[in-house]
Amino acid sequence: MKTSFAAAAALLALSSPAFAGTLTVCLEGAPEIFNPQLTSSGTTSTVLGQIYDNLVAVERGGANIQPALAESWDVSDDGLTYTFHLRPGVQWQSNDAFTPTRDFNADDVVFTFARMMDEAHPYHSVSGGSYITFNTKLADALAGVEKIDDYTVAFTLTAPLAPFIGIMAHGSIAMTSAEYADVLQAAGTPDAFDREPIGTGPFQLQAYQTDAIVRLIPFHDTWGEAAGIAENTPMVDAIIMAISADASVRVQRALAGECAISYYPNLADAPLIDASETVELVPAQVASSGFITFNQTIDKFQDIRVRQALAHAINMEPLVETVFNGMGHLTGAVVPPAFWGSATDLAPYAYDPELAKQLLADAGFADGFTTQIWAVPVSRPYMPNGRRAAEMIQADWAAIGVNAEIVTYEWAEYIQRSRAFEAEVGMFGGIYDFPDPSQIPNNYFTCNAEGTPSPSNIGHWCNAEFNAVMQAAGEITDQSEREALYLQAQHILYDDVAAVMFGGADQLMAVSTSVNGFTPAIFGSSRMSGVTVE
Known part of the structure; x- marks a missing residue:
């Protein structure tokens, strides 16, 4: 999805601090693609982590696994079967090509994994079919994914896999819409599935200017907001992610008030950020x-x-x-x-x-x-x-x-x-x-x-x-x-x-003092839901 040059300029203008309802984020790189299954790039995950959800998630700022699209799960005594009990009432996002007619259910879970597992699946080879995380971590271990009923799915392993639940929290194992895939397949545009994302997360894609800007808008029908979970609720009017490979540029934009959150400043710029009265140097103990x-x-x-x-x-x-x-x-x-x-x-x-x-x-x-x-x-x-x-x-x-x-x-x-x-x-x-x-x-x-x-x-x-x-x-x-x-x-x-x-070293971020509720992730990508800007 691309915008015109004029539209891109307009998006950049919105990075002005005058728009208090807009959260501006400076990223170090552009997303490779808009389907998490097809990437293992942390930069891409920063964007897609706002759009998609997994069955389970790593707690914000911590290391424990907690429910997400699955409310709970059971493990068989032999460690070979994991049964997930899905959260009811989860709604999908929409776009110009798709309006969902049903909520998230077991069919979406089965579709998500069938695309990666089955070489004969109509979506398997779309966009190159390179499922990096799945092929590395689950392809040899996962025997099957079975729908028990609309809100129950069983995963069967070929052998016990100790980190299975942790792997399921990986950003590239996010859930995708089977109904959206069917609509695009019928329209003859299956590749749009990986360019124009539909998720269940707190933000949805509005526009992308290649290598320049990603603009996200809140999805207020997301399950986290419906459940009253503050950290999963979008609390800004928009997120503008400006892409700049130059770390010094990102720091200068942060100091100038153009970026409320700037990723990965040069470590040598830490004293400059520390000396600022409007920007804080926030470390994240990233492994x-x-x-x-x-x-x-x-x-x-x-x-x-x-x-x-x-x-x-x-x-x-x-x-x-x-x-x-x-x-x-x-x-x-x-x-x-x-x-x-x-x-x-x-x-x-x-x-x-x-x-x-x-x-x-x-x-x-x-x-x-x-x-x-x-x-x-x-x-x-x-x-x-x-x-x-x-x-x-x-x-x-x-x-x-x-x-x-x-x-x-x-x-x-x-x-x-x-x-x-x-x-x-x-x-x-x-x-x-x-x-x-x-x-x-x-x-x-x-x-x-x-x-x-x-x-x-x-x-x-x-x-x-x-x-x-x-x-x-x-x-x-x-x-x-x-x-x-x-x-x-x-x-x-x-x-x-x-x-x-x-x-390695801790990750550093330059965060405006006007930002509240932002907690850098220790594992995976940091979410912008629950974040406000004064």
Whole structure:
């Protein structure tokens, strides 16, 4: 959905503080698509998290799972069947092409999963059919989804899956409308399903100017408002999300009063924000992991000595100090230290350029080689400044004879190209969407039984022992046993130098003092319902 240039200008004008009923938000990137099933981008989830609901949700600002579109759920004694009891009276949004004739019910749940599970489903291949989170976390575990009655749905698993309820809170497992899909299918426009969203959440899409502005308006028939739940009730007249990749620009707009909430300012700008009388620096204790990974479809990176050499050539301590502005932590573990299951005994690979040179010589690269290092183009908690990190790695590698060209793209293209295994050395990372340590290791480092990497495994690293340990950890419920397995998995990844970890830092946000009721999410995306602007 696009607006004209004039309309875009009008939307920008609404960011003026004079419109107290409008919440202005500065984002670091544009949404890839408007169907949560087809993305795992945190930036996209920030937008879609206002529009769609899941069966369950992570509590705001916390880590507990709470009811959403499902009022309750039961688990069978063998851990294989989860029965969800749906909330009655939940209404769907509408648009010019669709007016719902019924409330949300079990048919919508079955449709949502059938699209992802069934390759013969008419919507399966629409918009490319890449269901990143589902394929990584549920495709091999979910045997079936059955409608028991209009408000009861049973999920049957192939084996017990300890983080199942947490996975169901992931933003990409949001519920979509079967009736809307049927209407668009009959009209011959099924691709509109993923461009013109219909959800049950507190806000709905009014307009999108590509790479510039998303405008949302309140959906006052949302179930949260009907139930009198303040934090799920839209309390502003509109949300304008202005897209700006430059973190400094977002900070300046916040200080100028043009953005009430600005995502991911440069860490170096923290003192500037702290000194403001109208803007507060709000930290969110986000669990995240950032890293570089080596493309093992390329011959030289299949040699562990090459990977070891590049790892030992990076002087990680000054890199983390500089890039994270003193707010990061040194680690060799993929699971963040704030989580249970983090291998806190794993330190960064020792900085040893002479060892690195010897390893390269042993691998047949005494004179070094030429490669690329890709730099994340947006500021994220796991990588606040991808360009600066890449420049420091480039300098370290040059000292051992490895000449690295820095490559980057706009964020959506960067993700797409990385997942197509175009990055020789790819910079990537993720934010935990639910409170279980399995998410990042599963998303970014596993392969399925056929040897196909998970969509975000941009290094194409497939290690049978790692996969087996991760699978075993997901099939048991005893936390101490799971923790031991996650520790083992991290040591496997570390010893094989599948990636070099940067760690992460708390997420920072610049929030106007005129904003009330905003609570940054620790897991997943922050919701703007319940937020007011004075």
